[in-house]
Amino acid sequence: DSNTLLIGAQPGFFVYDIKKGSAVFYNPPGLYGRTIREIKEDRLGNIWFGLHGKGLVKWNKELAKGNFNLGFEKIEYVPDLIVSRIRIDKQNHVWVGIELKGAFEINASDKKLVAHFGADETGVFKLPDVGVSSLNIYSDTMVVITTARNIVLHNPIRRTTRVLPQPINQNSEYAAIEKDGLGNIWMSTNSGLLRYDFSSNIMFRFEKKNGIQ
Secondary structure, X not given: OOOEEXXXXXXXXXXXXXXXXEEEEEOOHHHOOXXXXXXXXXXXXXXXXXXXXOOEEEEOHHHHOOOXXXXXXXXXXXXXXXXXXXXXXXXXXXXXXXXXXXXXXXXXXXXXXXXXXXXXXXXXXXXXXXXXOEEEEEEOXXXXXXXXXXXXXEEOOOOEEEEOOOOOOOOOOEEEEEEOOOOOEEEEEOOEEEEEEOOOOEEEEEOHHHOOO
8 A cells, every 4th residue: 555665675565654654674485595686566465576696576465464474386388587577568568588588478367478588489479689687668569688798679459560770888787767758768787878869760878977976
């Protein structure tokens, strides 16, 4: 709910009560004693945990009956690697980026795999690199996926995919991606900050000369 904040830890997580200003720590066996890299709540109130080196776990609200020590379900088809990002779309699909194994689109209601994107896949599900560094649900018709060196735009309704041309002299690796209020995409890299303007199809770079340290 809006009064509760979940904070990942190494290992376990804190449940912080905003009104009371107090937190309770949990480290249930269902999270395997791993560092929590990502936490996202789906539209049914279930919590999805991305683990460091142990893949993806769903906290099932109905099974747990509100108890954060119970109700954990390992998503076995997601490999036991580092989860880089979790996002939830309006269809209540969970999008999960994985180090070295692409991205997974999962139906949150039944945990079934909807699609897998990766370097070994074909057609619209093929990625130019093996791993996914970040994800962003840009709109109902666009999911932005970043690999180490590429930006991929996927339309989950029409099932079309295109890879944006790489910026000139772009030798850095993408780390995280966010959308601003004007519809621009901002990407952090290991050598600066990038902004992509969809209206003009132009990539802007911000680095040390622009005040980025």
